[in-house]
């Protein structure tokens with residue numbers, strides 16, 4: 029499989045001020061296919077000079093045409109962009125599958141989600157309003173929601189299209205101009221999206237893309253005084269550095285840093301209904317999902333049954349190249365594979381309940397078999413640390429109090445789910461669990477473009493998705509007029 033059939037843009041360029049330009053250094057980085065380890069192309073190695081130019085272009089667009097574009101028109105452009113994405117779902121899906129290694133149908137679903145983000149934020153652009161505030165006699169007080177200005181978007185490799193949709197889509201709808209730094213391991217769909225945005229009529233400079241290494245283009249962007257806000261999704265270590273860089277110039281940041289998300293299964297749960305969610309939420313995108321459910325907490329009365337039925341499903345999981353469109357593809361890189369194998373080695377003392385099966389997996393690919401460990405203590409490294417691979421642990425518990433204590437025992441707090449028919453317990457646990465999203469008798473609610481998403485603790489802060497993201501991409505101004 030090569031790129032040629034699906035590329036309608038040059039992946040070795042940056043998009044700055046509406047022009048495709050080579051990075052100032054003239055340097056490129058290899059583009060690797062995670063399914064076989066082969067180099068399939070080159071991407072731009074952007075750096076400080078490209079970031080400077082992109083920020084200048086974004087600032088000029090913000091002070092110029094985009095700053096004067098009515099909200100309804102911003103919305104129309106986004107809606108048009110969504111339709112262009114929709115028309116290219118197959119090509120975008122193939123690009124993402126090739127670049128990230130995710131099975132084709134999952135990659136295509138990400139492209140559909142990107143279109144939906146454009147549709148949602150296109151529709152929301154002219155519905156973002158301030159308030160009037162009752163105040164002292166003789167005053168009229170109101171608030172204005174204004175864009176930050178130039179927003180920086182540093183995006184990881186696991187769900188490029190979805191994360192660009194929720195982050196750049198909301199920022200544009202709110203009236204910002206964006207500089208996007210996609211991950212060095214997967215930037216093709218970011219470039220494709222930017223090209224489609226041009227076609228949709230987004231003015232030059234409103235969306236700029238500078239691919240490159242985190243320590244170069246990423247650091248140059250996050251340390252720049254010319255940006256007004258940073259939206260980052262990725263690892264805790266990098267997020268912490270970005271927050272420190274932003275602090276130098278007192279810039280606001282939104283951080284989405286992953287998790288160790290639990291599903292709590294009680295004796296009274298409908299286990300048949302829970303099973304697909306219990307497994308899929310752990311192995312989707314080969315476990316490289318910030319909201320992956322890597323901890324399955326099960327009440328003792330149904331513990332053996334749940335583990336046995338999950339194991340049956342694991343035995344049917346097939347792992348292979350992205351284009352074979354099986355249940356799991358490879359991990360993004362040899363480095364990521366090494367990290368996950370390191371975690372698997374730490375599980376050598378645990379009971380392996382089940383594993384999936386490799387199928388026609390080329391030697392050079394970054395494949396790891398999905399693995400379910402059972403009887404794991406809540407304090408074990410595999411039950412505590414984010415693995416970012418297809419590894420789940422099953423942990424038994426006796427009662428509700430213990431379940432909540434285990435659920436809240438990691439540094440993270442992104443997503444959780446509770447499987448029980450008892451209404452009062454559902455309500456109690458929705459409050460007691462520390463997480464940005466709690467699902468009751470489901471997990472993930474089908475992606476939920478409309479649903480505010482983000483974490484607490486080391487999962488980060490700020491919210492993306494839904495209307496809440498629009499608030500995050502604006503700053504609130506209070507206007508108080510004394511008129512007597």
Ligand code: NAD
Pocket residue numbers: 182183184185186209210211212240241242243245246247248250261262263264266267269270284285286287317318367414415416
């Ligand atoms: P990372 O956090 O290093 O990379 C994410 C993005 O940040 C990329 O675009 C990268 O180029 C950029 N970046 C890296 N260093 C930077 C710096 N100093 N300044 C500015 N930007 C920088 O993640 P990774 O190395 O690709 O993956 C490592 C781990 O991160 C994974 O094992 C996983 O645990 C976690 N991760 C989490 C998510 C998530 O959705 N929460 C996504 C990807 C990775």
